[in-house]
Amino acid sequence: MTPTNPMSPMPTPQALTSTFAALQNDTFLRACLRQATPYTPLWLMRQAGRYLPEYRSTRAQAGSFMGLATNRDYATEVTLQPLERYPLDAAILFSDILTVPDAMGLGLSFAMGEGPRFAHPVRDEAAVAKLEVPDMDKLRYVFDAVGSIRSALQQPDGRSRVPLIGFSGSPWTLACYMVEGAGSDDYRLVKTMLYARPDLMHRILTVNADAVAAYLNAQIDAGAQAVMVFDSWGGVLADGAFQTFSLAYTARVLAQLKRHGPQGQIIPRIVFTKGGGLWLQEMATLDCEVLGLDWTVNLGAARKAVGGSTGAPGKALQGNIDPNVLFAPPDQIASEVARVLDSFGAPHQGAGVGPTHIFNLGHGISQYTPPEHVAALVDAVHAHSRAMRTEKTKP
């Protein structure tokens, strides 16, 4: 098995066949690899979460968010919950983007009703000097969860029901939390370090990038069938700073990632920078298969800019409906879904590669979302995207 670099040669037909053969529903992986699918696949960022009553019940049993995330059985249970309700086309590991800095010893916790918090933020030269790539054994609970979820997704015919996506925060996004110690609305501390002591920031980001790469590779070894880098806070950076402090380190992660899983299957890589629409052309140079987009981006324009054309290289695009659409009644949800699908336009059909779209939200689903509205969204995506293809193939 020769590793395939998607920036250079395309995967062989044989590699593709073996990748898809392991799945009952291969639409998500096909779309990642810019291959035709009978409808537009979808999954939802944060699909296993607080908007589901069954999630809240499991979390109550677990006692805390970290109790949930660090327990293989609970993590498996909540990862599968949305798939029991909705015909989603992919599962995503239930975990948190901040597990890596927690393993570095920063002490992650989640107070009830609040966001994440680090007991030991990284704010001075001494704290930066101490940082190192953590022993991946400290993240064993994540890799165990990946294996357990893969088993739970396995069907009687030996194939996986849908693929499982592994993920991590991006080096820059991890650094934001590591320096701020929590969420922020102005990123004052992390940007002060960036502008006043860029040397310290580069050291944090280098350690983070190498840690994220090791972490995602271990998820791939454990069975993750695609991986995603969440650059949730890339969009808060100034032009110039984004390229230097976010994009360059995402590239450093990608350069170290395995291209194949343990069975030789191809592992697509997704990069999502929230608020990164202005830098789409630069993101297109990343060595990844899929770019995630938030709702500010016009999908048609993005397809034209970076989606490639039939038979030519390009990125699959993932996104991008505003999660707040889910607060409207089902009819309006369906019409907004149609608007987003139509904005991308008819995806590639037939053999070979071409522009493809993976439907998703432009950000995580809100905890206040009515679960029945999610059903309306999922149905609308599948129905409208099938109809788009039928129309296209009418004589």
Added chain:
Amino acid sequence: MTPTNPMSPMPTPQALTSTFAALQNDTFLRACLRQATPYTPLWLMRQAGRYLPEYRSTRAQAGSFMGLATNRDYATEVTLQPLERYPLDAAILFSDILTVPDAMGLGLSFAMGEGPRFAHPVRDEAAVAKLEVPDMDKLRYVFDAVGSIRSALQQPDGRSRVPLIGFSGSPWTLACYMVEGAGSDDYRLVKTMLYARPDLMHRILTVNADAVAAYLNAQIDAGAQAVMVFDSWGGVLADGAFQTFSLAYTARVLAQLKRHGPQGQIIPRIVFTKGGGLWLQEMATLDCEVLGLDWTVNLGAARKAVGGSTGAPGKALQGNIDPNVLFAPPDQIASEVARVLDSFGAPHQGAGVGPTHIFNLGHGISQYTPPEHVAALVDAVHAHSRAMRTEKTKP
């Protein structure tokens, strides 16, 4: 005096001369009108504010933020405070973007250490039906402050030291606060209304646009020499929704604005959409002279896209350094200032119109900013931008 529409004919040389003659320092207004200046003028969003000890002292006397904003003498005092410290090229009225909905009866208050809050948010059909353009007499305190500040800026030779900028929140930004009742991190309530009941949202925005236009016209009558629309939350909207619910109503404001002040002077209009970089081409169709940009935008690319060329129409550009740069030491501030100025490149010089730049932050200054760092920023902008012009004119 014939009103001049900058979307069609240019102002006459005579109108320009009389506009500039009223000022000791006309660099800001010249740059707004895409005329040459000996250096790049600058002012800072929220330049009169909490980072200044003298502001905190006046606010303590006033007892509350609204006590400060509604008192003509206090408002005059704090508006002038930053000009006493720094050679800024414009003054901006000290006020709040939410005075208009307050005058609509929504009950604005600022709890200590918190953001604005409305006692009576607009969340249902009945509340929306009741909204109307407020009697401008309820905003008399603002127009009185404008007159008082103009007097305070007047020099012994009868000219104004620098021009005074009036401002308002945009219709959409006002609607965000009116529906949410306060700041928000997800805009769930206002977006729920937008997606579920677009009819109600359009009614709010229509009232807001007409109110904002009346408000800015009254500021112009009172002596404001330029006006700015702050679309602080336009960037949270999805592509498509931005054009329908923000841009269209900013256009509705601009269509109603006076083109000239009481002395016949030209009143430049600035529109700033935070997070609006992706829609720059569409914003360039607005009937205004200046577009404000946040730090995510590449100034060189923006100039190329909408700045026009020598002798041709285009927008002056305002912005866009990250306010967090002010937490770095003075040397780094100077080098970031140079980066921003160089990114725009040498502005238009000589007669006629051409691309111009007004230096500013990409968002309001942080209350934690060391005042002496602001001095370093102002000096760096003036020095580097003068040097850029000297180099350009070297044989």
